[in-house]
């Protein structure tokens with residue numbers, strides 16, 4: 001699903017912060033949408049299953065034909081980066097690069113009062129990026145991210161309570177599941 005007002009993938013992080021979901025993930029989605037809308041700008045000789053299906057289903061057909069044809073004609077070049085990634089997906093690689101740039105930008109921006117203030121106020125990062133940020137941020141900024149993640153964990157205790165009720169055969173409390181579905185969807189990876 002597309003966000004209502006699409007952000008440009010190169011938008012500054014602070015623009016993505018106010019959306020109530022992980023800003024890094026938001027910009028990665030924007031980047032992925034941009035690749036699918038205009039694949040000619042992001043040449044690929046190798047695509048993972050997810051991106052091959054996305055190209056088939058979501059890109060302009062003319063573009064998809066062109067890319068698939070070139071893949072059929074030219075087998076991808078084997079990389080030396082290990083057995084599990086003989087043919088790394090060009091789009092996944094581009095996404096990982098953008099992700100690393102955005103993590104670095106997040107770290108730099110945390111030194112600025114305005115950005116830090118927004119992080120405190122809107123305070124949403126997904127678990128994956130939260131953990132990466134804790135590794136790279138100095139204190140006390142890393143502690144801010146720990147607090148954000150701790151508030152995510154409240155959902156876990158709500159889920160455990162709900163589980164106990166369900167096992168007792170109690171009805172109701174389905175709102176908890178809706179809440180968790182919302183959270184899980186907002187955490188969802190780019191290629192999952």
Ligand SMILES: [Zn+2]
Pocket residue numbers: 047048049050051089090091092093191
């Ligand atoms: Zn991929």
Ligand SMILES: [Zn+2]
Pocket residue numbers: 022023024025125126127128129130
């Ligand atoms: Zn994230």
